[in-house]
Amino acid sequence: MTERALTTKPITTAGTVIGIGMGGFVDGILFHQILQIHNMLSARIPPDELIGAKVNMVWDGLFHALVWTATAAGIAMLWRAMKRADSLLSGQAFVGALLMGWGLFNVVEGVIDHHILNLHHVYEPMGQSVWDWVFLAFGATLIATGWLMIRDVRRGMFGGR
């Protein structure tokens, strides 16, 4: 019987999807709800009166439903990864993938929603501002950090190749 080579693919896929979901929760909980510096459609529908605030609340809820679904899907993938015989259960690869997912969320959501569609901006009172670029830069840093962590696991597996 031949042994299957170990791979981090199942755990990095699960970690990235969970990271996307949890990155979305950071955005929604911290920026939309606690700090209230923007909402899902705050560049189009100002949330500074009751109806506008409640309409944005509905769209924030749909956004949270999407990131909840991503998190749940990631947990299901993690469960399957744990049961695979060829899955390398590396904590470093998993945490790296979580950071990568969070960073991917920031970059993709930031480019599409903040810069292309102008649905909202990080600090809405300023419109498009330096904070939108800080958001993207933070996302890119998370992706780079996550990738370095995953690459480090690869070096351990293949001896630097």
Next chain:
Amino acid sequence: MNRRLLRLGALVAGASVAGPAWACTLCHSQTGEAVRAAVFGSDFWANVGTLALPVPVLVGAVLLVRGVSP
């Protein structure tokens, strides 16, 4: 015993269904109607589309990460 549990369950289910209708302070108000009109206006599907637009890009990114992972 099972019948009593069933009755209790039905009571709790009934109360939980009826509860939100009474608890919702704005459902039957002008504000509630204005919110529903704004959410389900002519731009509803456009807003759904823009909300969902990052999803296929993120799915592609996840597949890319999977592809390059060791």
